[in-house]
Amino acid sequence: DAGVTQSPTHLIKTRGQQVTLRCSPKSGHDTVSWYQQALGQGPQFIFQYYEEEERQRGNFPDRFSGHQFPNYSSELNVNALLLGDSALYLCASSLSGRGLGGYTFGSGTRLTVV
């Protein structure tokens, strides 16, 4: 089992551009959460998807949007990139109703905005 896989691992974007990050959950998991981790900080919750709908959202602007597909994979989209969006973006999957905080995390996508 490959666990949670994220792509790409690194990317560099220019301010104002748009970016799409991808996540495949662990086999058997149906819920995907996205976190942003700035340097030296703990992960910050962006949103969570279940049954292809956003179930919960953190304090992030509408520039951050997501999608979940029927196969439970997910995308995170960020529009109008700002320098402050540079961070490690983590995807975490879990099985709804059995979470108990036992999320499985991916290795993350390192986004650099220049």
Place this chain on the structure above:
Amino acid sequence: AQRVTQPEKLLSVFKGAPVELKCNYSYSGSPELFWYVQYSRQRLQLLLRHISRESIKGFTADLNKGETSFHLKKPFAQEEDSAMYYCALSKANAGGTSYGKLTFGQGTILTVHP
């Protein structure tokens, strides 16, 4: 609002010494508390959760609702314990499951010297 505070950014101990990583939280409801660990060049992974009251790799953590703390302890630290440790909080649902967002502390880097 949920908040997790880890007052120590860095903690150094010698092998065989006891170690305690502090975590304090603020939350008005009934919380679920967790410790996550990230070893060098590895992804974030769950170490233990308070609800299961288990001991993993010799680590234990007791939830003290009076002091709103969830400190992580180990009586004899090992060099392989060197890692980044995050305390995290989630909302406990009536059904005993927790699928909501995780609120992380800023993390404590533990270094165990030989």
